[in-house]
Amino acid sequence: MADELTPDEALDKINFHPRSNSKSRNWLDTTKSVQIRPGMYCYAAKPESVETLGLPYARSWNPTDEDWKLPENWQEILHEGIKERLERFRTFKIFMDICVRCGVCADKCHFFLGTGDPKNMPVLRAELLRSIYRNDFTFAGKLLKNIPGGKRLLGSREMSLEALKEMWYYFFQCTECRRCSVFCPYGIDTAEITIIGRELLNLLGLNIDWIATPVSNCYKTGNHLGIQPHAFKDMLDFFVEDIEEITGVDCTPQYQKKGADILFVTPSGDVFADPGTYTCQGYLILFKYLKEKYGLDVTWSTYASEGGNFGFFTSHETMKRLNAKMYVEAKRLGVKWILGGECGHMWRVINQYMDTMNGPADFLEVPVNPITGTRFDNAASTKMVHICEFTADLIKHGKLELDKSRNANRILTFHDSCNPARGMGILDEPRYCIKACADHFYEMPPNTIREQTFCCGSGAGLNAGENIELRMAGALPRANAVKYVHEKFGVNSLATICAIDRAALPTMCEYWVPEVDVIGVHELVGNALILPGEKKRTEDLRMEPLPGVEEE
């Protein structure tokens, strides 16, 4: 990546004064302003992946080409698509109508803050589509479109090829993080507009490959990376060996076990990519502990081996198709309820969509923690519990023996992942787990955590390699806050509960705040948990010496 910007060059580009930062005075002038720039976009979806899913217009095309090989009646397709969605989604219809362009959301988006590109202001991102909506679907638009200058007055424009390209570019420069929605006086959620916008683009086969290929893999093999069942087991076997080396205890999990108490589903990132793998080892240690101590029977499944749902970045329908597997598998195995691992958009989907799309899960029981007796009434219908809720409950009831000193070298802060924070509200459970497993914990500044948390910059399917400039720019606000606590309190570890974060934040840290590691909450749990029969541990899960061990 020789063409990659240095942090200094990236910082030089930031300028929050739109007129001086863009070529055109009026953003409605599309032709002058669409510049799809390398480093800022992801490669187009491969036709095979689009085909596997049976989505329309699979073809090879290139975003920087003049010709996108669109179907002839593409405008009609989009028009019909918009019309249909206006009826299906009240959010969409209302959000198209009521934005007052107050600009409050403008400087809330990490992509605007990191790039200064005015079209990354959430309001303008939405206006790209709204301008077309106004032209084609509103009374005022129909009235004014034939009067000279009328469109200008209203801020409307026609569905031109340039407008389409712009929408594509900027809808794939939004991580659907919803930070803008927190501040909007009407709760306008630009993420929702992006979701629907991307759904519309999919009608023309215009997805990116970093989404389409994982989605097709998930569909066929059950997880993003297309890890086949035996390979999935191999991966976990590696972890089991490592854990045995570290602790002396065999933590071999069970697969597809019929009649187990609980089905566990986590994002495949935890199984595949460092440092998520250490979090995965944490789960294995926890389940072994619960099995030994309390006889709790947890099973994994290679069929439902993906919690992360990239369908969410494709269309509501695709999201539903991928999500269905968890219930299908839970039913087949006859478990009592489902436990979900640490993942961002997986939990947004579970919390806000799953029961509606694929419920009712009446073949499952209302989740009860058999060890503490706690009934998870907040999951009474989905029958799905977040592992941080589960672990926090165990810790609260004194059911886990934890040795905090094993995490003593970690000076921690916590990154609230956007989706669980703003689409669910799981804020205190992970903090409770962290504090029970480690002594040194410092919060980042209040404007950057909890519901105001900043995105990692790589969510919603943008964690590719070719758009690294965009990702690093988008990660700047998060990195800036991490840097603050790094300098102030010596924070060296950034804890999080999302698999994309575990993949994206290390790159961000390397770029903006070297010397900070990224760690999952259950890695901390795995380190601290005292397994029955374990040998004296000298290494943590990363096989680095435990604090205090070197000196002995």
Next chain:
Amino acid sequence: MNQRYLIPLTAVFLLFLLAYTGVEGLGLQVVFGVLIPYLAIAAFLIGFVIKVKGWAASAVPFRIPTTCGQQKSLPWIKQNTIDNPNTSAGVFVRMLLEIFTFRSLFRNTKAAFNRNASNKLTYSWEIFLWVGALAFHYAFLVVLLRHLRFFTAPVPGFIQLLENMDGIIQLGLPGLFVSGPVLLLATLFLLSRRVLDAKVSYISQAADYFPLFLIIGIAATGIAMRYFTKVDIIGIKEMTMGLVTFHPHIPEEVGGLFYGHLFLVSILFAYFPMSKLMHMGGVFLSPTRNMANNSRAKRHINPWNYDVPIHTYEQYEDHFRDKMIEAGLPVDKKE
């Protein structure tokens, strides 16, 4: 100069002149005093209803509140019942605070970036828009309610009370209502923000300036009539009462200034439903704010939920059976 605000500014001027000369020069009192107000009210009511019905007709397939605080989970974890409500009571409070105190706007921050020193991004609390927006909306409401005095006989007690409160500050002027100048100043503030804030100015179109100029025009003509040129209040009341009782009556003494004011108000009403001003109705229906975050606890129904093809377990096993058996993974069918 910028046509995005020059055109709407000119338009509001011309509209005023149209009514003024129409009445003063051509004697079109009936048009501007009766016909247009009726049409405007009709356009407002019909447009408003159509719009809200249109929104209501669209489905709410998923429960997707934006959660701004701790969820309800374990009994010992303190839930933020207002910003992350799981009951309708919580939602009700959230919406009340949103509608009456603009709670989300209250959160507003301003980002700044310092390239030279430490490359810090900083966020400071930005309260002026909140203050300005509250002042604007409440002043508008009071002015509107005060005007009910022209449409009621006898004037109800609460309007008297409101007027008394509105007139409590006396700045040397007899019978000054604070709401009028506050409305004008707040509107001017909103306008200046649109012109001076680089980001807001970049996103603004003529459609954003037009209602502001319109309201400035209305407030200015209103204030002018009340404090500077004495208009015939009795005549106006006769006329407005005539309108509400459907016995239109055109008084002699009322001049062009009043008709200009009335015409601008009529335009505002007619324009309302087809413009962004409809946020007034939409804020109540915004699904990210008006829903409880309890979709894991209670099933939400999507009216258009349809079946989709999925990759079934059987297909999966058929595809991978040999590999699964070899790896020692359980299978349903052995061969």
